[in-house]
Amino acid sequence: MYSTLLFLHSLGRWAVLCGLLYGMGRAYRGWRGHLPFTTHDNTTRHTVATVAHVQLMLGYALYITSPLLRDFHLRDAVHEPGTLFFGLQHVAAMTVAIIVLTVGSALAKRQSTSPTKFRTMALWFTAALLLILLAIPWPFSPLASRPYFRLPH
Ligand code: HEM
Numbered sequence: 001m002y003s004t005l006l007f008l009h010s011l012g013r014w015a016v017l018c019g020l021l022y023g024m025g026r027a028y029r030g031w032r033g034h035l036p037f038t039t040h041d042n043t044t045r046h047t048v049a050t051v052a053h054v055q056l057m058l059g060y061a062l063y064i065t066s067p068l069l070r071d072f073h074l075r076d077a078v079h080e081p082g083t084l085f086f087g088l089q090h091v092a093a094m095t096v097a098i099i100v101l102t103v104g105s106a107l108a109k110r111q112s113t114s115p116t117k118f119r120t121m122a123l124w125f126t127a128a129l130l131l132i133l134l135a136i137p138w139p140f141s142p143l144a145s146r147p148y149f150r151l152p153h
Helices: 002-032 039-065 081-110 114-135
Strands: none
Touching (some): 002 039, 039 081, 039 114, 081 114
């Protein structure tokens, strides 16, 4: 159960990043190019938010099952940077990032013109992407280092 969740969550990062980059690409292109906001743009907006929500759910399931966070207590974790990262910083930053993405997606949907839809989507998705990039445990991260890809076992 745990190793399957870890594998899916590790892979899910790429789905979220690719989705966000694609969504931002369409949003900036539409905003700058004064294009109409099409059904495809709307599906992209919605799909990116859904993929991020699945990753959020996987993250919470991992939080509950991870042996790393068994008996997690903030007071003790302050002295263990790896545990503190996953038990607090990663969870908090990713949850905020996905709230930002969701608010941006909902606001974009409610705008009445194509340029404002694209602009809202572009700016909020960019803010979410920056937070996510900062909170991913990249192999080169000084906070917590994890592989780019994890195989199932
Ligand atoms: C866009 C959102 C998120 C992304 C891109 C993301 C990405 C990642 C990545 C790449 C790892 C390392 C996986 C590995 O070791 O191969 C990880 C680990 C972890 N994530 Fe997330 N995460 C996100 C959201 C969350 C959330 C919302 C939670 C909890 C509420 C969470 C909890 C965890 C935990 C507990 C681990 C460590 C598991 C372990 O090593 O036992 N993640 N995350």
